[in-house]
Amino acid sequence: MRPSSLIRRRGPMLSAVALSCLIVISGCKGGEGEAQAKSAEEKAAEAIPVEVAPASHRAIAASYTGTAPLEARGESQVVAKTSGVALDVLVEEGQFVRAGQTLVRLDAARATLQAAQTSAQMRKLENSFARAQQLAAEQLVSASDHDQIKFDLENARAANRLANLELSYANVKAPISGVVASRSIKPGNFVQINTPIFRIVDTSKLEAVLNVPERELATLKAGLPVALTVDALPAQTFQGEIDRVAPVVDSGSGTFRVVAAFDGGGLLQPGMFGRIRIDYDNRANALVVPRVALLEDEGDPAVYVVRDGKAVRVPVQLGYSDGAWAEVRSGLRAGEQVVVAGKAALRDGTKVQLIGQGNTAQAAAKPATSKQ
Template sequence: MSARAGLKAAAIAVALAAALSACKGPDPAQAQAQKPGKPEEAAVDAVPVEVVPASRRAIAASYTGTAALEPRAESQVVAKTSGVALEVLVEEGQHVKAGQPLVRLDPDRARLAVAQAEAQLRKLENNYHRARQLAEQQLISAGEVDQMRYDLENARAHYNMTRLELSYTTVVAPISGVVASRSIKAGNFVQINTPIFRIVDTSRLEATLNVPERELSTLKAGQPVSLQVDALPGRTFQGVVDRVAPVVDSGSGTFRVVCAFAGDDGLQPGMFGRLRIDYDQRADALVVPRVALLDDQAEPAVYTVRDSKAVRVPVKLGYSDGEWSEIRDGLEEGEPVVTAGKVALRDGSVVHVIGGSDGMAGKATAAASAGSRQ
């Protein structure tokens, strides 16, 4: 083949390639890249949240506070006379009854005083009887008889006083209860008015709350009270409101509420406890977890989920009971409320429901969507 023929064949091949390229049209990727229009919008990231459906349950209106348990009755036993303790009859921790002997003091001096007073009394009684006989015979004046009668009465009072002093040599329990402390031993000399025992009545314990005056109309005597103490974890004790002070302290703006508990099952004076007074009950209240309530300073509200978006819903609150809050208005039963992730939400934020039990998130979202369509 000549050179001229080769050049001609090359030109034909180039022309065929150009024609084929024109038939195929432009490359789709290049066309898409070169196509004029708006820039592609960035995808919105969904906020992950956890939800719980609004449900119905019993809820109680209550007031809570803390206080220490105190015995309803307590006595510091003191010696009413002086003397040597011959015998100590009880020990710490022992239960005693009112009138039970606790200590016997040396009674010898008191017995001698009783004997002396009794002798003087008998002498004056005889003198008075003789004087009355003489007065009937008009041998002595009526004034002398009156004076002897006064002396007799004075001697009788002195005699009774010595007998009382003798009784004081046996120290008895003024109340029933438990011996909380003892500060005497056999052989000790006891001075008059010296405390030697402390007795507390543990059959009934009291806890006093200082309650704000706004609760004055809600707390009444007889309302149930539950008590939990740190010393006995996992146990709840039941009691009642025993009495409510009718006067508000002007300095603190509080009034006293005294709750009473039976002193059994391990409760002891001095234990520190948390008290809850239930003053109203609602058997079928619509409730949501308290963590679902928004923390901002606006009106009470929660976030619900509708069509995969967060919707801020104002609500009217009722009672609060532990971790639950009653919803009086704003939500329907089964409507989901956001319990986790609400800090990152705004009204209309796209959300992705996660967590919960199997199918719970989907059921809650479906229920919310159905409720919004109605």
């Protein structure tokens, strides 16, 4: 075979081999580019997304909270002190009455007769004693007879006072001022002695009794302001104060009694369930962070602060807690960004990416220059 014809036959084969080599080389370059892009994506994925909030200054209060039902300061069960038929019932449930006001009139015919009888006997003995006085001056009566008449007169006077007292019991009067909460009598009913017929509640002052742990004994004092909310009126807050504190700790429960007082006569009523807050100290410009930023572990209190795109575990010294806020006494500066969401996946030095913000983590996490 001629050389020229051999070259002509091998030419297409060489071209095919060269083309295959070029495809392999270009494929290797493409694979290397994809690997680099994938590595970049993995590096970007290492940053854990978190939400942050700045440490800031605000007013915060130290407080004690508790629950207790409201009770009336004064309450009385009105009973009849004598028996008789109720002739008139003068008040209704819900009516306000004053102390000494007549509520019921009972049949007093028998008591009236007894009072008249003892009054007549007393007047008779008063006349006898006056004559005995004259005779004694003239020494016409013995000393023993004179003393006997005197003692009889004193006994008659006592009997008359007792009869008049029984007569007064026919008018059943209110022992305290307040609202008639219940009535268990109707006109014409026969009333037995010492039978409760009314319940009067003094709603001018309402009280809530708290059983407070003994650790609060040094902080809760009479006169401190008290804020009250009740389930029946959830949109309103009522103001009161600590009325008195029992400085004796119950050895069984480890608590002492604190009585908070509130003005009544309005929307508040006895029996309402109250939620009570007592502020015993206030700081007007405290450095605070959201309580959700605190790490929930058994170590010392700490938060994650975002610095240069990384989460840094920072120990803090806490002060007061007030609702959703916790006071930081040391460890942070105002403006530093603390992690409030996503902190469970963090470790000290973990790269983070801020979400919910337009800036990058590095730009948003620069330490603030303001001082506490």
